[in-house]
Amino acid sequence: MTTAAVPRARPFPRLGGLHLAAILAAVIALAPLLAVVATALGPGADSLTAQTFARYALTSVALAGSVAVGAGVLGALAAWLVVMHRFPGRDLFAWALVLPLAAPAFATAYGYADLFDVAGPVRTGLRAALGFDAPLEMRSLPGAAIVLSLAFYPYVYLTLRAALVNQSVGALEAARSLGRSANGAFWAVTLPMARPAIAAGMALAVMETLADYGASSFLGVQTLTTGVVRAWSVFGSTAEAARLALPLLGAAAVLLLIERLSRANRSADVGPSRWRPLPTQQLKGPGATAAFAFCLALITLGLLLPAGWLAYRGLSVQPDAARLLHGGLNALGLAVVAALFTTALAASIALGARKSRLIARLTSLGYATPGAVMAIGLLAPAGFLWRGLAGAAGGFGVSIALLLLAYAARLMAAALEPVDAGLERVTPSMIGAARMLGQTESGAAWRVELPMATGALVTAALLVFIDVLKELPATVILRPFGFDTLAVMADYYAKDERLADAAWPSLLIVLVSIPAVIWLTRRVGASRPGAALGASQ
Amino acid sequence: MTALTAAGLSKSYGARVPAVDRAGLELRHGRITCLLGPSGCGKSTLLRLIAGLERPDAGEVRTPDRVLSDAASFTPPEQRDIGLVFQDYALFPHLTVEQNVGFGLNRLGGAERRARVMAQLERVRMADRADAYPQALSGGEQQRVALARALVCEPGVVLLDEPFSGLDGRLKQEVRAAALRTLRESGAAVLVVTHDAEEAMMMADELALMKHGRILQTGSPRDCYLQPVSPEAARLLGDTVELAATIRDGRAETPFGALPAAGSGPGRLVARPEAFRIADSGAPVRVGSVSFAGPFVLAEIEAEGQKAVARVPHALAPSSGDLVHIRLEPAFCTVFPD
Known part of the structure; x- marks a missing residue:
């Protein structure tokens, strides 16, 4: 069959308007990244000592690590409670738990920093009651970790919730029919299948943490990102800013890879059981109270308390x-x-x-x-x-x-x-x-x-x-x-x-x-x- | 009158066997051509090559006036004056029935477009559902809308890709009869792709048999059924019995009887199950298992180590183990020298 009609070489693939627009869009997305690398490798005044660089980098790593854990635990717990259980307020919490995303992280940071200021209401009150100053300074690395965890847990909550909602009921039922209890099925089936989603959510939270400038700088935490802005605004050095940005670019690529790989493993279950409602567990008594309290606390700490305190201060x-x-x-x-x-x-x-x-x-x-x-x-x-x-x-x-x-x-x-x-x-x-x-x-x-x-x-x-x-x-x-x-x-x-x-x-x-x-x-x-x-x- | 000619079309994806291998077809105005083949034989690809949705690696598609695609040029699908009904109908879910059918008439003014659309919907008896969205229609209704949408632009050529495969049983027959009527009224050259041999033979004025990317045979359904050009072509149109034969002195001899044949030496006799008639005299055969098959009975018969399945009327049904005589009906047999 190769003898008769030798196929002609294909003319150039046609570049329609759509293709050109797509290429333009890709250039817009990539040009700044390439420019950062070029600037970092280029000449430029360098006041940046290796020591400072290492300090910024370590602070970034520590902050990102703590937020990954903090947001991961809070978000995963919330998603597991809301999707797999029934308790009072669950339907409301299902969407309200996302609301902290409406507040910029710096606003949350303002609220907490002021609430827990030396002269703020919490520490003043505690001093009066205890007779000494409680070490609750939010303008610190642990403080920033807490603030950002509360601000970014919705990323983990959203990805895990989506994964749990879309999980295969068939697999759960198979686990039950093979002798696992409801709890056993959770540990043996649900959690392992949800792990990629948690990883993806944590990767998103870490990306946001590394991208944050407003909250970190206000809380006095010197990360690579605050360093980038400082290098530019205080020292006016684009080259130095770009050098500080390089590890952030690397981290971005790694995080992106984690996020994409995690999602590539999404189960491809298309059986009819997929559309059946998930079996949920009715919580009663103390369990229901605890679930309710946890979700309420999360929304309160993530949005209502800092925003409320800011509103109170603003009215003055x-x-x-x-x-x-x-x-x-x-x-x-x-x-x-x-x-x-x-x-x-x-x-x-x-x-x-x-x-x-x-x-x-x-x-x-x-x-x-x-x-x-x-x-x-x-x-x-x-x-x-x-x-x-x-x-x-x-x-x-x-x-x-x-x-x-x-x-x-x-x-x-x-x-x-x-x-x-x-x-x-x-x-x-x-x-x-x-x-x-x-x-x-x-x-x-x-x-x-x-x-x-x-x-x-x-x-x-x-x-x-x-x-x-x-x-x-x-x-x-x-x-x-x-x-x-x-x-x-x-x-x-x-x-x-x-x-x-x-x-x-x-x-x-x-x-x-x-x-x-x-x-x-x-x-x-x-x-x-x-x-x-x-x-x- | 010829409406469209495809010649020597080839298309391959990757390095494997080509999906379409030097295939050709001729479509005539007012005639319905059925392209029949098993799934995966390349018939849908051939249709997409004719439509212009794929570019051929080689070959030519042309109308009497112009070349639609050859080695040097390629007319994009929107300029080909060809209508296409997709297997999944591909109705636009965000548009109503009326808007779907009027989609291709966007150069006409509102009033004229509406008149054309409603007239076409009238023809497929869907005018009362003009404001419905496709999701609200049954499968048969969707099919009629898809047909109306393809015909309203009055294309010279209409292609249909497995148009009835999504429908079942009774509905399929009704929809098919109605679609056939509408297609004939349109006067267009029609190509229907199907894997259903019975459907193809019922609908077609002209049949094209396809396998492994190649066109095996073209002709009227009757000619294709009764005079297959190869055992492979014969198999595409229904059950066959294939027997080893010896050709000598102008006759092909088998344990079930002999038939006139040219040439000499070993050969193969391809027969339809209805070719085996139980008679008072003829080749003696042993009946194996007998099974009920609705309008007739299928009887396994054996002679000199060769087996065949005969399609027998109920009145003549033998019992398992009987010895009966068989005569071959020459009209349903074809001899192929090896």
Whole structure:
């Protein structure tokens, strides 16, 4: 069969608009990372001693390790209680446990630092009762670990909850029929199957910890990330900042690998038993009380207490309404534009690079990269642009553009995930049908693929919106001069020890984020297999 | 009149055996061609090559006026004037029935488009469900909408990929009869891909048999059934009995009887089970097991160490162990020299 018709060499693969857009999006995601590496290896004043470097790195490792354990235990326990048990308030807790994600970590840190300040209510009270000062300083490494664990446990909670909800009832029932008790089945089947999900959730929590600037710097913990911002803002050295960022890039790659590998092992159970409700255990008496108390405590400590204390402090001052309004509009505008821009890029990757998982993988490297590192990576090309576009107006535009690029590079992967999932509903034959009915490839994308993924696109945009609203380090580094967002204002007030003033912008962020977080959680809940398929199944 | 010609089409995925291997077809206006083959034989790939959803490695697809694809050029699917009904119907879940059917008419104005769509929906008796979403329709209704969507653009060629395989039993027959009527009314050249031999023979004006990526035989269903070009082609259209034969003096001799044949030497006689008639005289055979098969009886028969299965009317059904005489019906037999 090789003799008759020798196939001609294929002409160049056609590069449609979609492919070009996907490639552009991938370049946007990767360029800052490459720039960081280039800058770090390049020349530049170096005041960084090996000793300082090691201290930053060790602090980062210690903080990340403690948060991994803290958030891992809290989140895993909460998910196990909520999915596998019935107790009073469970349905409410199921989504309310996610709410701490609405608060930026720095807001939680402000609340705790002030509550446990030497002159704060807790220690003053304890001093009066005990006669000595209890060692409850939040402005310390253990304090930061506690604060960030409370802020980031929802990542573990969400991934494990999804894994438990989607677990195979068949496997559980098989374990029971083979003589395991309900508890035995949990240890023998559920937990081993859920381990990858816990690992993925912990990897996310560690990524966020390494990315954190606002909380760590306020609590006086000098991590690599705070070092990056310091190197740039205090010493004005991009090269030094980039050198500090290098290990963070490495860590990002490793964490990403852990997260992806963990998820690759997701069970591919498609048996009919999958759609049956999970067997849950009814908790009674002390068990029910303990479960209720634990969940309530988690939400209280993660959100209600710090936010409530901030609100209380905030009410003691007259807010600068004009500045707040200004900062609020800046933040909203920026977040909306970034959400649209990033979602559009994610959509073009999803549509244009459907078959190339490589591009998707490369962009997810951006997600694991701290915002401060992204910003440093964009500063090098920024210098170019600034020189090219002299004048304040040009400078403002360039700054905003760089900020949008930084957000996009960092959040594209987060937006890509729901968009990809949404596009899975579009079968190849639907695209084929659109083509046969006269649509070009991009016509099919516009008229069939994107409309079918509307919900997913909204989800993606909301994810980006919330994250941009809370984002601090990249915004601090790249924003145009005098352009304040709510997060920047909060950081500025907090550094001035004007905590009551910092409370207002922080709480505004929380108030705007809460409805979005609730909406997102509801959608995740509804995406339980079979739930959305309705009558056709 | 020829509507579309495919010639020498090849397509392989990776290094394995090609999915489609130098396959050719000719589709004519107003005629229904059925492409029949077992699953995995490449028939769906051939259809996708004709539709333009895949690029052929070699070969040509053309209409009388223009080349759709050859070594030098490739017309994208949206410019081919070909309608395609997918096996899973591929209705757009975010659009209503009316919007689905009107999808390909987006260049027409609202009123004209609506009129065309409703007329087509009328034809497939789905006009009353115009505002429904596909998820709310039954399988048969979805099939009718998919057909309407492909036909409303009045394509010169309509391709259907296993269009009835998702339906069962009674519903399948009804939907098939209605679809056949609509397709004939459209005057288009129709290609139906199926793995169901009975369906293919009932529907087709023209049959194309495919296996291992190659077209084995084309012709009317009757010719293909009664005059297979190879044992392989014969097997595709129904049960066969294959017997070793000796060809000499213009006759092929088997233990079950002899038939006229050309050539000489060893050969093979391929017969349909209905070729074996129980008669008063003829080759003596021993009856093995007898099994009930609805409208007829299947009897295993044996002579000189060769076995066959005969399809016998109930009135003539033998019992296991009987000695009966068999005559071969030449119309249902074909001799192939080795």
